[in-house]
Amino acid sequence: MADPDNETILLRGARIYRSAQDRRPASALLVRAGRVAWIGDGADAPSTRRVVDLGGSTVLPGLTDCHLHLFSLALARRQIAFSTLAPDSIAGVLALLRQGAGRFGPGEWVQGCEINEDRLAERRLPTRAELDAAFPERPVLLRRYCGHAAVFNTMAMHSLGIPEAAPDTQFGHYGRAADGTLDGSAWERAAEAIFRRAPGPDPAQMAADIRAVLGECLRLGITALCEAAVGFVIGYDREAEVWERLRGAPGPLPVRMGFMAQLTAAEAAARGLSPTLGPDWTADTLKFFADGIIGGRTSALTEPFCDRGGCGGFVLPEALLADEIFAAHAAGWRVAVHATGDRAIAHVAESFERAQAAA
Structure with missing residues (x-):
């Protein structure tokens, strides 16, 4: 043969x-x-x-997808994915959670993803009280479709050790009810901390799920793609373990892979990482987040949002973000930055110019 x-x-x-x-x-x-x-x-x-x-x-x-969150796509196979189930109300969301809870083992968290409140009749996310009524004795954690917000019930809140009077963080905040108690939503860095501490997938099973998604990409004509932020979903070290399992598994991958690591230059150096180039596996980029998202009203703007006011903000202080971009470029990394607001985009462009001028 x-x-x-x-x-x-x-x-x-x-x-x-x-x-x-x-x-x-x-x-x-x-x-x-x-x-x-x-x-x-x-x-x-x-x-x-x-x-x-x-x-x-x-x-x-073959097509190249230069910005894909493949880890999220694969993880959705293990969670209740609302984008495909398409509920149109809070009641529909709760019904789907009840129906899908059986896929999780006894004692496991019920986890859902890709929820979009703009497609619900109420035009809001489920509250902690609503999730508690459906699951009074089991932790529930949902991820907004953008990945920048979390929704949780009281059992999840207690499991994570989040106090009722939890303070907001640097570029991270909790939603609060009229009486000041947490309403079950968390945004930006507050949500990021929750996802990184919540129970994650089995690394071996996750590697198999990613390989299956890569096969689907190939069938669509995608022969090369870039994972746009290793660390964005459950944290860099947990995600990197999965990717290394995939890389070390028998047989070639069906597509060529590129990676952006959500690390600073110092964090990359502490892990012994340096830019690597290869014909089928390239990891030469560090990824930063300048601001949040338009839908969450966390983008850094020069003028207030027309419906809720406020101009959003930066994930890091502007001077520190510029310094991190400079350090990554000086260390030989390519630099990618998430920036959605006009103020953030302008600052990132200026930071790139500064880093390149000093090279």
Whole structure:
């Protein structure tokens, strides 16, 4: 039997799109050992034993998704994913939680993801009291579709050691009821702390789920992708363990992988990390968050939000963010920054200019 990794195949009878920079027509393509070895007119094609006629089909280069939260997509397989279930009310959310609770083992938290209050009739997230009524003796934790907000019940709150009078943090706050008690919502860094402390997935099972999602990406024509923030979902070290398991598993990955690590240059150095480049596995970028999200009214703006007031804010003090960008660039890392508000975008652009000018 021929070894597919070393086999030579001629694909002909096709409309082949080379690239945006090369519009020359082509009707045949030679693949050798899994790589394109020749492309051109069918009449000039090299001879080979195996020929496949594509019958006029169109052939495109593989797609690259340069910003994907693959870890979140895989984790959704283990949680109650509201984006696919599409509830239209708080009652619908609670009903889906009750129906899906059986997938979690005895004593395990009931966890859901991708909830979007803008698609609910009430135009708000479920409250702690509503989750308590449905699950009085079991922890419940939901993740807003953006990943920047958490919703929890009292059992989860107590399990995490969050006191009723928990203070807001630097660029992180809790939602509060009229009497000042926590309403069960947490935003930005307050939510991040919850997700990093809550029970996480089994690393081996998570690695298998990611491989399955990579296979789905390949079937959609995506042959390379970048995980846009290792650490954004449950923390860098827990996520990195899963990725290393995936990398060390038998057999090649179905797509080429790139990674942005949600670490500062100092945190990367403390873990012994340095920029690495490879044909199928590249980790050369550090990812920072300048501000939050428009939907949560946490983006850093120059003018107040028209509906709720306030101009959002920065995750880190502006001077510190500029220094972290400078340090990462000086250490040889590529730098990526999440910035959604106009004030944040302007500050990041200025910080990039400063770092590049000093290089």
